Amino acid sequence: MSFRANSIAKIEDGAFRNLTKLERLFLNGNRITTIEDNTFKDLANLNTLKIYDNPYHCNCELIGLVDFLKSGRVTVSGDPRCFTPGNLNGTSLVSLSAANLTCPDMTTIPTTISGTESDNTIDTTTEFVKTTYETNSSPLKGGNFLVIAYVSLCSLVKTMIEF
Structure with a gap:
């Protein structure tokens, strides 16, 4: 299948999903x-x-x-x-290797989590910004909970919630 020289700028996720016989x-x-x-x-x-x-x-x-x-x-x-x-x-x-393929400086993204920002550090091994919030208003158990958000400008977001 040829899409050569068509000024295509983006390939949508799943664009070739059902083309299993394409060679x-x-x-x-x-x-x-x-x-x-x-x-x-x-x-x-x-x-x-x-x-x-x-x-x-x-x-x-x-x-x-x-x-x-x-x-x-x-x-x-x-x-x-x-x-x-x-x-x-x-x-x-x-x-190229993964070491060559870095993303721009990392930054935090504003959140709607209410609580106290207790830690905001850059993890130099993963190049993510680690922001920790602590609050005493857990909607699930009524106790404290901790939210650790790892955020990069490459739209890679990993959030872990511990209860």
């Missing part, structure tokens, strides 16, 4: 900057993929794609390369 997919020559982790997941018969000549923004959102390309599950025709950020411009996607 060749050409997305080269478009305006795609990122491809979601599970975009090609359901394409069990995919053997050739052309995704070069797109302006990829190489950050943490491309980790899944890079892993997929390195898996050897499909033949990648051409050489897809980073366009941005500037320090990765021209770098082949298959030569």
Whole structure:
């Protein structure tokens, strides 16, 4: 299936969901900057993929794609390369590692949790901002509860609530 040179900027999640017999997919020559982790997941018969000549923004959102390309599950025709950020411009996607694919400085996002912000630290191993809130108004047990929110600008949000 060829979508070559169609000015495609985004591939919606699930766009190829029911195309299980698809063997060749050409997305080269478009305006795609990122491809979601599970975009090609359901394409069990995919053997050739052309995704070069797109302006990829190489950050943490491309980790899944890079892993997929390195898996050897499909033949990648051409050489897809980073366009941005500037320090990765021209770098082949298959030569990248997770360490290269970082996201911008992390920040907290305003929340509606009422309580006292007791901790706000940056976890340098994961590059997430860790914000801890304590409150004495748990809607489930009537006792104290702790909310720890990990937030990044790459829309990766993990929230853990302990009761």
